[in-house]
Amino acid sequence: GDSVTQMEGPVTLSEEAFLTINCTYTATGYPSLFWYVQYPGEGLQLLLKATKADDKGSNKGFEATYRKETTSFHLEKGSVQVSDSAVYFCALKGNTPLVFGKGTRLSVIA
Amino acid sequence: SQTIHQWPATLVQPVGSPLSLECTVEGTSNPNLYWYRQAAGRGLQLLFYSVGIGQISSEVPQNLSASRPQDRQFILSSKKLLLSDSGFYLCAWSVILAGAGTQYFGPGTRLLVL
Numbered sequence: 001g002d003s004v005t006q007m008e009g010p011v012t013l014s015e016e017a018f019l020t021i022n023c024t025y026t027a028t029g030y031p032s033l034f035w036y037v038q039y040p041g042e043g044l045q046l047l048l049k050a051t052k053a054d055d056k057g058s059n060k061g062f063e064a065t066y067r068k069e070t071t072s073f074h075l076e077k078g079s080v081q082v083s084d085s086a087v088y089f090c091a092l093k094g095n096t097p098l099v100f101g102k103g104t105r106l107s108v109i110a
Numbered sequence: 111s112q113t114i115h116q117w118p119a120t121l122v123q124p125v126g127s128p129l130s131l132e133c134t135v136e137g138t139s140n141p142n143l144y145w146y147r148q149a150a151g152r153g154l155q156l157l158f159y160s161v162g163i164g165q166i167s168s169e170v171p172q173n174l175s176a177s178r179p180q181d182r183q184f185i186l187s188s189k190k191l192l193l194s195d196s197g198f199y200l201c202a203w204s205v206i207l208a209g210a211g212t213q214y215f216g217p218g219t220r221l222l223v224l
Contacts, residue, residue: 093211098202
């Protein structure tokens, strides 16, 4: 079945550092890919998405490119802030409801 | 605009007691509805989803059940809670079940079974 694998956390970075959170997927067909973010004590919020190969999703300085050849959707941000501290989930949606990765906890320290 | 509500926000229940968590969506008709669980240290697990009133699909066999008595209401229940039912329960909705349709999540209910 469809699955998502993302890098294990936690990830700890200093403010203004570059962020990469790796995400790879296995799916039949052409799924849509998502990144969701969960701030402490809250539900999930959609961060960005891409619906076809080579699409780039972007929001709040975060970017991810749908790479079909490597089945990847890595999340990047050029300069993280303390307010970016959260858990980030990679997810895919093919012919079923969202399938999530296990999440990566990011802590940004000043 | 659409909004999704969950209650209660937090719940502490003894083992063996019943459970009822409620989710309602406003501002849309005939949404697809979902229940997820996030256990400590684990990812998000899809428990149930529904494409219409009375239509429930179960993703994993367990101690829980779901019902959809009204178009925009989704209820998660248990007759007897287990310790392993502790976790963060998230309700979500979407217009489209598959493909590019985005799922929107509620604020969640934190359940602690003692």
